[in-house]
Amino acid sequence: MVHVSEREEQLPDQVIEKLIEIMVEHPDVLSLGPGEPDFPLPKPLVSEVKRLSNQANHYSPAGGLHELREAICRKVRRDNHIKASPHNIVVTCGAQEALLLSAACTLDVSEQILLPNPGFMGFLPCFELFNAGIRFYDLKEERAFEPDPDEIKKQVDSRKTKVILLNSPANPTGNVISKKVLEEIADIAVEYNLSIFSDEAYEKIVYDDAKHVSIGSLNGMADRVFTCQSFSKSFAMCGFRLGYVVAPDKVAEAIKKTHIYTSICAPTISQKLGIKALSLSSKYTQAMVKEYDKRRKVIVPRLNQMGLSTPNPKGAFYTFSNISHINTSSKRFAFDLLKKQKVAVIPGVDFGSEGEGYIRCSFAAKLQTIEKALDKIEKYLTYSESR
Ligand SMILES: Cc1ncc(COP(=O)(O)O)c(C=O)c1O
CATH class of the missing domain: 3.90.1150.10 (Aspartate Aminotransferase, domain 1)
Structure with a gap:
């Protein structure tokens, strides 16, 4: 049976x-x-897929094609103000795998991660797979679902909590976390020596005067923040399964190694398409x-x-x-x-x-x-x- x-x-x-x-x-x-x-x-990507169809039948290195990692580096420096080098970048099968690999490389059994509630339905099961301890911080309509740093602090268990997960712009609430709140959360991360998984899959989709700020760009955050990005929403590339994590120096190599045991590498054709996507006009x-x-x-x-x-x-x-x-x-x-x-x-x-x-x-x-x-x-x- x-x-x-x-x-x-x-x-x-x-x-x-x-x-x-x-x-x-x-x-x-x-x-x-x-x-x-x-x-x-986008039209230029359609012709690029046709052009690439016979050029992508090999595996890439687990961390991703060097040319793509360099292009991502330029993009995160320019758009996200994150001072990354190519060795900090691991190209993944979407932001979802970026989160999964980050969890695999940072959370031991029962170590806690704080998740937003309500939050994207892919979060909880992803961390439960690693038998992580899960705690939630509640998002309230009165605050337009903006995380409340006091509530986050309340949920931190100084012995067990290792990671705070942030998602901005947020699914399902549409909130975009302000720089001020991000700074307060960064202070909590420093105070309790926590990592931050920052899911920024919707980074380019903001309205009116809302501004997307990457918490990884704030002072002192480079060693704590795992910035998880995606090509799915910005370039309508969901089916190509392409994303990446900008990881702190200390764990980037571990993430690359683990990637070999999950999917080996992101699809090579998608990575080559990603290079083209990052060269497009906004x-x-x-x-x-x-x-x-x-x-x-x-x-x-x-x-x-x-x-x-x-x-x-x-x-x-x-x-x-x-x-x-x-x-x-x-x-x-x-x-x-x-x-x-x-x-x-x-x-x-x-x-x-x-x-x-x-x-x-x-x-x-x-x-x-x-x-x-x-x-x-x-x-x-x-x-x-x-x-
Ligand atoms: C908040 C959030 N993160 C991650 C993902 C998964 O994105 P990807 O296609 O890059 O894996 C989604 C998909 O809807 C999402 O809403």
């Missing part, structure tokens, strides 16, 4: 998986579910951000008008709306909305206990789809209230 490991059994089942199955089977569903850009690959990413912003300006006021309190996201492409006045769980709300109005949203509880009472809508969907879905959500709410 095949045996499924206890560790695997304990990984959470996610509603998002079920929703994706339903959406595939029912193409008439209006989906505000996806966590990936709805845009095609206009390709900016065009996507402009389009997200147009949609944001439609979706946020409409959700608020319907009585679902929704802070204006400063980054990423999600709204996080309060449904707690409706007498139901976020899971039941999502499934009932799907059944009755054929609109898919993600229940907040999928992002952690503090997400209960909320739903996440993605505006990585065509404006027409968003508008139709909003009409149907409104109809659903009107019907629910009249019962």
Whole structure:
């Protein structure tokens, strides 16, 4: 008989998986579910993929192609103000693998990591795989889901806590952490000798006057911060599985070594495409951000008008709306909305206990789809209230 490991059994089942199955089977569903850009690959990358198709059948070094690491170095120095050298960079299969490798190389069994609650659904299982101790710091709507340094400090156990995970711009809340708060968190990291995993997968998707600041750029942080970046959102390259971690000197080699035992290297064709992507003008990413912003300006006021309190996201492409006045769980709300109005949203509880009472809508969907879905959500709410 095949045996499924206890560790695997304990990984959470996610509603998002079920929703994706339903959406595939029912193409008439209006989906505000996806966590990936709805845009095609930027045109110069399409021709580059064709050009590369016969040039990438070999493994690369575990840390990544040297030319790509050099290009990443220039990018993080210019855009993120992080003083890295190529030996600090490990190219990975997306930001998700960057986090996983960082965890593998820093956390021993039961050592603690602090995670945001609500937070991206990929976080918790990733660290549970290493039997890390998990503690949460809560994000509150009153603070527009900005982390509260006092709350983080409260959760630190000076004997067990080793890492604080930050995610800015944030999934699912759309918050962008201010420089002031990052500085306060940096002080906590120094006081308790902690590392920081900084998930910046959405770094380029910010709105209005919000500014993305990399905590790895702050004074004294180079030896503590693992900056995890991605090509998925900035270049609509999710399927190419490309990201990287900028790691402190001491652990970069360990991460490279561990990479050999997870995926050997990121796909060579994706790495070569990454070199091209980093050479592109920023206009390709900016065009996507402009389009997200147009949609944001439609979706946020409409959700608020319907009585679902929704802070204006400063980054990423999600709204996080309060449904707690409706007498139901976020899971039941999502499934009932799907059944009755054929609109898919993600229940907040999928992002952690503090997400209960909320739903996440993605505006990585065509404006027409968003508008139709909003009409149907409104109809659903009107019907629910009249019962
Ligand atoms: C916050 C966050 N981090 C990481 C990832 C995974 O990104 P990648 O495709 O680079 O692995 C996602 C994907 O949605 C995300 O939302």
